[in-house]
Amino acid sequence: MLRTHTCGELRLDNVGEEVILTGWVQRLRDKGGMLWIDLRDRYGITQLTFEDGVTSAHLFEAARGLGREYVIRVVGKVIERYSKNDKIPTGDIEIHATKIEVLNAAKLPPFMIEDETDGGDDLRMKYRYLDLRRTPVRRNLELRHQMMRAVRSYLDEHYFIEVETPVLIKSTPEGARDFVVPSRMNPGEFYALPQSPQTFKQLLMVSGFDKYYQIVKCFRDEDLRADRQPEFTQIDCELSFVTQEDILNTFEGLIRHLFLKVKGVHIEKLPRMTYADAMKFYGSDKPDTRFDMRFVELNPIVKNKGFKVFDDAELVVGINAKGAASYTRKQLDELTDFVKRPQIGATGLVYARVQEDGTVKSSVDKFYTLEDLQGWATAFNAEPGDLLLVLAGGKDKTRKALNELRLEIGERMGLRDKNVFSPLWVVDFPLLEWDEDSNRYHAMHHPFTSPKPEDLELIDDRPGDIRANAYDMVINGVEVGGGSIRIHDRRLQEQMFRLLGFSNDEAKAQFGFLMDAFEYGAPPHGGIAFGFDRLCSLFGGSDSIRDYIAFPKNNSGRDVMIDAPAPIANTQLDELHIKMKHLPS
Ligand code: ASP
Numbered sequence: 001m002l003r004t005h006t007c008g009e010l011r012l013d014n015v016g017e018e019v020i021l022t023g024w025v026q027r028l029r030d031k032g033g034m035l036w037i038d039l040r041d042r043y044g045i046t047q048l049t050f051e052d053g054v055t056s057a058h059l060f061e062a063a064r065g066l067g068r069e070y071v072i073r074v075v076g077k078v079i080e081r082y083s084k085n086d087k088i089p090t091g092d093i094e095i096h097a098t099k100i101e102v103l104n105a106a107k108l109p110p111f112m113i114e115d116e117t118d119g120g121d122d123l124r125m126k127y128r129y130l131d132l133r134r135t136p137v138r139r140n141l142e143l144r145h146q147m148m149r150a151v152r153s154y155l156d157e158h159y160f161i162e163v164e165t166p167v168l169i170k171s172t173p174e175g176a177r178d179f180v181v182p183s184r185m186n187p188g189e190f191y192a193l194p195q196s197p198q199t200f201k202q203l204l205m206v207s208g209f210d211k212y213y214q215i216v217k218c219f220r221d222e223d224l225r226a227d228r229q230p231e232f233t234q235i236d237c238e239l240s241f242v243t244q245e246d247i248l249n250t251f252e253g254l255i256r257h258l259f260l261k262v263k264g265v266h267i268e269k270l271p272r273m274t275y276a277d278a279m280k281f282y283g284s285d286k287p288d289t290r291f292d293m294r295f296v297e298l299n300p301i302v303k304n305k306g307f308k309v310f311d312d313a314e315l316v317v318g319i320n321a322k323g324a325a326s327y328t329r330k331q332l333d334e335l336t337d338f339v340k341r342p343q344i345g346a347t348g349l350v351y352a353r354v355q356e357d358g359t360v361k362s363s364v365d366k367f368y369t370l371e372d373l374q375g376w377a378t379a380f381n382a383e384p385g386d387l388l389l390v391l392a393g394g395k396d397k398t399r400k401a402l403n404e405l406r407l408e409i410g411e412r413m414g415l416r417d418k419n420v421f422s423p424l425w426v427v428d429f430p431l432l433e434w435d436e437d438s439n440r441y442h443a444m445h446h447p448f449t450s451p452k453p454e455d456l457e458l459i460d461d462r463p464g465d466i467r468a469n470a471y472d473m474v475i476n477g478v479e480v481g482g483g484s485i486r487i488h489d490r491r492l493q494e495q496m497f498r499l500l501g502f503s504n505d506e507a508k509a510q511f512g513f514l515m516d517a518f519e520y521g522a523p524p525h526g527g528i529a530f531g532f533d534r535l536c537s538l539f540g541g542s543d544s545i546r547d548y549i550a551f552p553k554n555n556s557g558r559d560v561m562i563d564a565p566a567p568i569a570n571t572q573l574d575e576l577h578i579k580m581k582h583l584p585s
Contacts (some may be wrong), residue, residue, distance in 0.1 A: 001214050002073055002103075008044025014078045019095065021046060022103065024133070025070045026113065028063075035063055035524050036094075037259065040075065041512030047081070047094040048074055055097065062100050069106035069113060069130075072443045075099040125560050129553055134243040140548050143262070144536045148215060150261040151235055151532075154254050160213040160237065165200035167217070171510065173446050176220035179230070187577040193219035196529060198446060201238035202486060205525040206517045213237045215532060229477070229532055230557045231431050233334040235535075237483075238527035244469050244485050248272075248425055251481065255423060255473065265421060270473070272425040276315045277393045281401030287428070291415035293319050293406055295399070298390065301375045308368035309348070315398050318350075318390035321409045325353040325387045329378060336354030338407055339391065346401040351389040354382045362388075362554040407477065416476070427451070431468040432499070440501045445470045446512075447496055449484035450526075463499060469526070480535050490518040 001020040010019065023041035033052040040552055048073055050063045064071065076095035085091030110126075111119025113133050124131040152162070171178050174195035181191040193369050194200075196218045204212045214236045234255075234556060239247065252270045259265040271289075276288050281294040298316040321327075327335075339346035351359050352362035352373060360373035360382075368376075380388050389409070390401050412417050431451045432441040441451060441463060449457075455466040471487035487493045493515055497507035506517070531547035546552040553559050573580065 006043035007039050007041040008089060010078055010090050010093050015093060016118040017078045018075070018486075019078055021048075021095065022072065022073045023071070023090040024067055024106075024113075025054065025066050025072060028062060028066060028068070035060065035200060037063065037066065039072070039095075040133075043100065044090055044565060045088055047085075047091045048076065048097045049079075049094050050097055052505045057343065057477040059097065059100060063097070066100070067106060068108050069133075069576070070102055071104040071106065073101040073103055081237065087562065094546050096167060110521060120302075122554075122560065123556060125552070128561050132550065134572075137547070138541055140536070140542075141291065141550055143540050144548050146262050147532070147536055150258050151215065153253065153261075154257045155213045157364045158211070158250065158253075161209060162209040162214055163209065163212050164214060165194070165197040165204075165216070167193060169194050172196055173443070173448075174198065174218075174220065175442065175446070175509075176222045179221050182576040182578055184575050184577075195220050196234060197236050198423045198448065199511070201527060202448060202525065203517055205240045206239055206522045208240075208523075209321060211481060212239075212527075219261040224553075224555050224557060225535070226546070227531065229545060229549065230547070230553055232549075233532040235481075235530040235532050237529065240523040242485075242524070242526055244360050244427075244471065247483065247485075248471060250428075251528055251530075252425070252474065255475075256263050258535070259421065259562075260537070266440045267421065267423060271421050272427050272452075275426055275430065275467075276428065278426050279399060282406070283399035283401075284477070285426055286474040286477055286479045287424075287426075288407060288410065288422070288472075289408050289424055290420050291413075292367060292475055293408065293410065293415075295319060295320070295402060295406075296380050298379060301379060302368075302370070302390075304368050305372060307364055307518075309350075310392050313392035313394075313398070315395040317398060317402055318380065318388055318392060319406050319409065320382050321386050321389060321400065321413070322383075323387075324409070324413070325355070327386045327387055335389070335405065335408070338408055339401055344404050345397060346391050346405075347393065349405075350392070352376055352390070354384050354386045354388070356384050358384055360388075394415065418476075419531060420528070421538075422482075423473060423474060423506060426472045426474055427470075428467045429470040429472070430464065431455075431466040431470075432463055432520075434464060443496075444468065444498055445482065445484050447500055448486045448493070450487045450492070451496075456490045459495075459499070471528075473528075475538055478534060478538055479531075480538065481528055481530035483526065485524070485526035488518060488522040488524050490515050493518060506584070 004020045007021055007023045023039040026038040026040040026045060029036045034051040037048040039048055050060050052060060074097050076097040076391055078093050079096050081092055109125055109130050111117050113130060115136055117134060168181060168191040171192045171194045176195055178192035183189045183191060197214060197216055201212050216234055216236050218230050218234050219231050221230060256267045259267045275285055278285050283295060295317050298318060302310045302316050335357050336349040348428050350363050352360050354360055354377050360377050362373055376388060384387060389405060430444050433444040435442045445468060449468045449470050452467045452469055458466050472479050472482040487496060533548055536548035537545045538549060551578050
């Protein structure tokens with residue numbers, strides 16, 4: 001190799017050794033008679049020193065001529081440092097350089113390659129290869145690598161086999177829009193990129209593979225947010241001859257293994273919450289259970305007292321912000337503005353403070369007697385110093401708004417500590433979800449999810465009440481994974497497609513291969529997929545999955561570094577038999 005050691009390797013034990021290091025010039029400090037260079041590579045930083053009189057004049061000048069991010073090779077002797085740096089592992093030593101070779105000069109980088117950089121998002125993404133030189137960014141990818149290894153080792157130990165499935169396929173039903181790829185050899189026809197390997201992993205079960213996994217890229221053409229990318233990675237799994245219980249236990253094991261191996265955190269058995277309870281007590285199917293602050297429904301005690309807003313509401317529901325009675329008028333106004341924002345959509349916020357003497361003072365005192373308000377305090381199990389926050393309106397909308405308020409209060413009270421992890425299972429999801437726009441039912445998870453057998457009798461009259469054998473794993477308010485026990489019977493699958501509004505022909509055209517396969521001895525099976533990027537960002541304490549992807553796309557789905565997507569040449573379009581309707585401006 002061009003080097004004898006890396007820049008993160010040398011210690012006091014190496015003092016006196018002649019070494020060769022290679023790397024990038026991180027920083028150069030020139031004090032006239034003394035010159036220091038921090039030399040960086042993936043493994044760390046080592047200090048090089050040059051001293052007037054000791055170092056040859058020629059070498060001294062050569063060192064002085066180096067710029068930031070030059071790639072160099074240095075020969076020198078390991079010396080114990082006079083003033084040590086306990087912030088870096090190589091801080092006890094330095095190298096007295098005897099020779100420098102410039103392997104490549106570098107233009108001045110467009111932003112500082114430092115932990116705290118002056119580069120904005122766009123600039124860093126355009127020069128992502130430089131951004132990736134920064135230690136915090138590299139650490140994120142190291143974490144990702146560690147996570148991947150830990151996932152593979154756990155699944156290997158549990159007899160899973162990793163099988164790759166194709167990327168050029170036909171539409172998969174995960175509810176998003178497909179990315180499509182035109183086929184040159186089949187004019188007018190398109191592949192779709194997989195939204196997940198869902199149908200393939202089920203077919204692998206029909207093939208007898210028993211336990212499959214794949215760390216796999218999935219593609220969904222959706223509007224983007226901090227925790228969404230058009231291409232993302234799943235830990236995708238499927239198992240045969242299992243019940244829901246087996247799956248929950250196996251993957252709870254995986255998550256505990258990951259926490260222990262990667263973060264040294266011991267996780268207790270995961271609690272389970274039904275979807276119905278999650279909605280009732282947290283207003284969300286992904287409750288952040290790092291803090292309690294459950295919803296308290298107030299309908300029976302607040303209605304018919306002359307307060308029209310509550311009387312007209314389908315649901316009056318609140319939370320107890322413990323110890324927050326001291327919130328000022330200004331803070332309460334902020335919270336009112338917060339819930340009234342269009343994205344949240346509440347019409348107002350009612351509050352009540354439990355005072356030192358135990359009496360309750362509310363923003364709606366004129367409608368409620370002291371005893372009425374005392375009843376509120378009892379319902380919330382409130383103590384002096386507590387602040388009760390109440391919303392009213394349509395059930396679903398109000399729950400959703402109160403969920404946002406609960407998270408906001410949790411944030412303000414410092415209850416959403418990134419170093420605390422609170423995983424749980426949410427189970428018994430509804431099978432179907434009513435879609436106002438298309439005026440029909442959609443599969444809440446996907447169309448292969450099996451209904452709970454005991455709910456099947458509702459299929460004609462109350463299909464919306466059928467529960468599914470479907471489950472999500474939620475950590476700190478983030479859905480990190482989800483799956484279901486599948487339908488493995490052709491007739492039930494056909495019935496499900498009908499319920500979802502597919503005609504027989506449509507179902508056959510789209511998923512005939514799967515239904516055919518079910519006629520050749522399909523085992524009972526089920527599975528799950530974890531959003532791998534999300535898990536990484538959660539483990540790393542960040543809200544953005546982009547930080548954990550080497551080359552992510554921006555909010556408009558662009559890779560600004562390679563400048564994609566991009567127009568293609570007319571000849572290419574012709575080959576694909578594609579005519580542009582109108583050229584993009
Ligand atoms: N294919 C599903 C998804 O991507 C996961 C599963 O049901 O296993 O969400």
